[in-house]
Amino acid sequence: MPFVSVIVPCRNERPFVGQCLDSILAGDYPADRMEVLVADGDSTDGTTTLVDHYAARDTRVRRIHNPRRSTPWALNIAIGEARGAIVARVDAHAAVAPDYLRRCVETLITSDADNVGGVMRTRARDPGWCSEAIVESLGHRFGVGNSYFRIGSEEPRWVDTVFGGCWRRGVFDRVGRFHPDLECSQDMEFSLRLKAAGGRTLLAPAIRSDYFARSRLFSFVRHNFRNGEWAILPFVYSAIMPVSTRHLIPLFFVAALTLAGALAPWTIWPLIIVSIPYVLVNVAVSLLITIRRGRPKLALALPLSFFVLHLGYGFGSISGLARAMVVLLRRRRSGRGAPREKT
Secondary structure (H helix, E strand, O other), X not given: OOOEEEEEEEOOOHHHHHHHHHHHHOOOOOHHHEEEEEEEOXXXXXXXXXXXXXXXXXXXXXXXXXXXXXXXXXXXXXXXHOXXXXXXXXXOOEEEOOOHHXXXXXXXXXXXXXXXXXXXXXEEOOOOHHHHHHHHHHOOXXXXXXXXHHHOOOOOEEEOXXXXXXXXXXXHHHHOOOOOOOOOOHXXXXXXXXXXXXXXXXXXXXXXXXXXXXXXXXXXXXXXXXXXXXXXOHHHHOOOOOOOHHHOHHHHHXXXXXXXXXXXXXXXXXXXXXXXXXXXXXXXHHHHHHHHHOOOOHHHHHHHHHHHHHHHHHHHHHHHHHHHHHHHHHHHHHOOOOOOOOO
16 A cells, blocks of 8 residues: 555644544554654644644654644645555544545555545534534535535535645646635645645545534634635635635625615615525425434424525635735735735
8 A cells, every 4th residue: 555644734723632632543445555744833722732642652653843833734744754655634623434545545556636635514612502502504505515525425526625635646746736825725726726636626526524513603603704714815825716606606696685685775676686585495495304314393493594504605705805905906006916826
């Protein structure tokens, strides 16, 4: 089996990084054919102590310092340190199945894919009706569109991106590394840059992992807002179309809803045309999920969860658009023009 370098970017992840490392180290991939590189961004919550404890017990684990603290820098620094012919990314908030690495490597070897990944099963960090509704909304097509690594797939399929990812080392020599300016969406931008260079990403449903999502309403809103911002900001830094079309739909929905609300004192019809179909679909989807799950409380929580997901993401995208315009204006005033693509 080829030697595999597993990269785990993290910062202040003490509650989760332990179970992440446990799941990787307990897998069925040959122990002498892998290493685990934890790229830590100056954690202050005891994460470094915990990772060092794992490193002392298992020689496969090594902690790497990430002084820039951001995720793309963690990935790029770890790739530079990696010894493997194959590089796999696992997020600290995730736990992988025992056969995760083996299936990734086998799929990569037997297909002509440049990147492979599987289905991410969303799990709640905390119990409760709110967290259950959040999990359901993040795993349904109405909530996240055709994001197949979230909603699942019956068969392997070519996709725009996957959760985590597993690449041949040569991919990074061919298309560069992760864009260091992208605090979020760096995985999507890299996958689309790989696609533009002729590479392909394969989702194999037999590859499974769990991701522990934010399960409190305020943190869910904040996370969606930030994701929405970074659905737009990559356009400022990348030379390609850096996101998929589905990432822009909440922007158009919230913009239409805001405009219709502004016109309401003069005519109510635009607001009716925009809001009523959304409400009907939201309620219908929520009821179908509630009946399928046999959880009556979801009938009230799910419509709110879907609405918060879309509204937070959409307003975040509007904020991202405003921030992007500021960046472009500053560039124009300084005469620097667009920056070169960084890899």
